[in-house]
Amino acid sequence: MITIGDMHLHLINDGTTYVDAGGVFGLVPRVLWRRVMPPDDENRVPMELHCLVIRTGGRTIVVDTGLGDKLTAKARAIWNLDRPDGGLPGGLSRLGIAPDAVDLVINTHLHGDHCGGNTRLDAAGAVVPAFPGAVYAAHRREYEDAAHPNERTRATYLGDNFEPLARTGQLRLLDGEEEELAPGVFAVRTPGHAPGHISVRLESGGEHALFVGDMASYAVHFARLGWMTAYDVEPLVTLETKRRWQRWALATNALLIFPHDGQVPAGRLRLAEDGNPQVVPVPLARC
Numbered sequence: 001m002i003t004i005g006d007m008h009l010h011l012i013n014d015g016t017t018y019v020d021a022g023g024v025f026g027l028v029p030r031v032l033w034r035r036v037m038p039p040d041d042e043n044r045v046p047m048e049l050h051c052l053v054i055r056t057g058g059r060t061i062v063v064d065t066g067l068g069d070k071l072t073a074k075a076r077a078i079w080n081l082d083r084p085d086g087g088l089p090g091g092l093s094r095l096g097i098a099p100d101a102v103d104l105v106i107n108t109h110l111h112g113d114h115c116g117g118n119t120r121l122d123a124a125g126a127v128v129p130a131f132p133g134a135v136y137a138a139h140r141r142e143y144e145d146a147a148h149p150n151e152r153t154r155a156t157y158l159g160d161n162f163e164p165l166a167r168t169g170q171l172r173l174l175d176g177e178e179e180e181l182a183p184g185v186f187a188v189r190t191p192g193h194a195p196g197h198i199s200v201r202l203e204s205g206g207e208h209a210l211f212v213g214d215m216a217s218y219a220v221h222f223a224r225l226g227w228m229t230a231y232d233v234e235p236l237v238t239l240e241t242k243r244r245w246q247r248w249a250l251a252t253n254a255l256l257i258f259p260h261d262g263q264v265p266a267g268r269l270r271l272a273e274d275g276n277p278q279v280v281p282v283p284l285a286r287c
């Protein structure tokens with residue numbers, strides 16, 4: 001647990017996947033990235049599925065919900081998913097948070113590894129909301145892209161992760177560039193990885209934090225403007241988004257939380273002696 005002013009933050013890992021490093025590092029030469037993250041003998045690197053729990057003012061908020069438990073055996077094998085601790089449901093249970101006690105779920109975007117736990121299978125095999133009392137927030141542009149996938153995005157925009165919420169009236173679509181969803185909890189538009197991608201900015205007691213989302217999946221992607229994943233649909237937009245948020249992170253000394261980085265789940269941006277930005281890790285135990 002870590003605090004930002006009056007807010008309590010907990011990081012839960014929905015699981016560890018092992019994915020092709022070509023996806024994670026895109027055009028970055030292997031000779032550069034392998035020093036940061038050594039691949040296994042199949043050229044795969046670990047990709048965590050971080051979900052952030054925010055407790056503030058009597059409210060419980062979950063940011064991103066991982067891959068969830070609806071995966072077929074084939075999909076689970078493709079992701080090489082390792083989930084020793086019960087994933088998001090296990091972590092919430094350890095924190096004493098019942099599913100119906102979650103007030104708000106924020107999806108940074110609707111790719112399958114960020115919203116799979118929005119819904120679950122009930123005893124009869126029907127897909128139902130995993131958090132029956134929650135409002136689920138995502139950007140309207142992202143919802144429109146997810147509802148109309150193309151040949152490249154079809155594999156990751158899976159209707160079972162968000163359509164049931166539209167049917168139950170629990171889905172709240174956000175417009176514009178910034179919206180305060182709870183006191184000090186802001187959804188901020190950070191396009192690039194997807195046009196409707198949002199990050200979650202927190203402000204309390206003069207302290208700042210950002211759940212970065214896939215604007216920078218790993219800490220090194222935030223520090224190095226030119227490093228981005230091959231999954232980004234608008235890479236040059238990602239670059240300018242990161243440039244803006246680097247300036248903000250340096251000015252506010254914000255705690256940065258990365259969705260897929262097991263080595264550096266959280267950190268603060270600093271200018272190193274050579275003048276280049278680097279993320280200095282901050283311990284943030286996963287529960």
Ligand SMILES: [Zn+2]
Nearest residue numbers: 111113114214
């Ligand atoms: Zn992701």
